[in-house]
Amino acid sequence: MVAVTDQISCSHCGAPLPVQPGEILITCGYCGFTSVVETGKAFEFEHSLILNTIATDQTFEVVKGWMKNSFIAPKDLSKKSSVLEENLVYLPFWVVSGEASSHYKGIFERAAPAVEKEGDITNHYDWLVLARKETDFPTRSYHISLEGKIPFEATKIEKNAKVLNSELTSQDATQLAHDQISNLHQYLAKDRADKIVEINTNLNVSGAYYLHSAVWFITYAYKGKRFQVLMDGASEEIIKGDLPGEDFNVI
Numbered sequence: 001m002v003a004v005t006d007q008i009s010c011s012h013c014g015a016p017l018p019v020q021p022g023e024i025l026i027t028c029g030y031c032g033f034t035s036v037v038e039t040g041k042a043f044e045f046e047h048s049l050i051l052n053t054i055a056t057d058q059t060f061e062v063v064k065g066w067m068k069n070s071f072i073a074p075k076d077l078s079k080k081s082s083v084l085e086e087n088l089v090y091l092p093f094w095v096v097s098g099e100a101s102s103h104y105k106g107i108f109e110r111a112a113p114a115v116e117k118e119g120d121i122t123n124h125y126d127w128l129v130l131a132r133k134e135t136d137f138p139t140r141s142y143h144i145s146l147e148g149k150i151p152f153e154a155t156k157i158e159k160n161a162k163v164l165n166s167e168l169t170s171q172d173a174t175q176l177a178h179d180q181i182s183n184l185h186q187y188l189a190k191d192r193a194d195k196i197v198e199i200n201t202n203l204n205v206s207g208a209y210y211l212h213s214a215v216w217f218i219t220y221a222y223k224g225k226r227f228q229v230l231m232d233g234a235s236e237e238i239i240k241g242d243l244p245g246e247d248f249n250v251i
């Protein structure tokens with residue numbers, strides 16, 4: 001393993017690559033080439049990029065529009081709130097493509113008498129896995145703009161943006177995709193047979209690629225308190241946002 005203070009060099013251009021503990025892949029900020037930290041060798045998967053399209057001074061305008069459309073936000077929120085921080089971060093993801101099929105056996109209890117029921121659930125997925133550990137980023141509710149992806153190019157990334165590296169290998173990501181899809185199929189199966197006795201999910205992976213997507217981490221203040229909003233930099237969609245309730249008052 002590489003220690004905190006160790007540095008490796010980019011296998012493409014030779015630039016030094018500062019390695020953070022836990023990182024598996026590292027993308028060169030100079031040439032954009034991605035290396036595998038442990039071996040120092042070239043990364044063999046496709047690497048894509050979804051660029052930010054919003055200017056820094058426009059991000060809070062989008063957030064204000066979202067505040068105005070909220071039913072629970074205080075009426076004066078968009079007028080009385082002020083922006084504290086706006087950080088553009090390129091988050092790493094794995095996209096695992098494949099066909100998942102589950103066979104389930106269960107008991108349909110809505111009928112009287114209850115009957116045994118079995119069936120199959122089959123779907124194709126481009127399953128998004130956040131390539132970072134220990135984070136509460138809401139991947140499942142994130143509608144990433146995959147149609148806007150381009151090949152990764154370091155020069156297209158804004159100077160003020162931060163690029164995070166992957167802490168997961170493609171195998172880690174594939175395993176996570178399998179587990180998460182199994183959970184989804186279990187949930188879907190419960191809708192068809194109330195009590196699931198047995199379910200097996202098989203994920204036939206056709207490919208995986210690595211991706212960096214632009215996300216704004218915005219902090220705003222309202223009546224002396226801080227709230228966070230995550231916004232997709234390509235679609236301007238609010239991924240997750242904290243709001244003071246309408247009865248919000250400072251004590």
Ligand SMILES: [Zn+2]
Nearest residue numbers: 010013028031
């Ligand atoms: Zn390089």
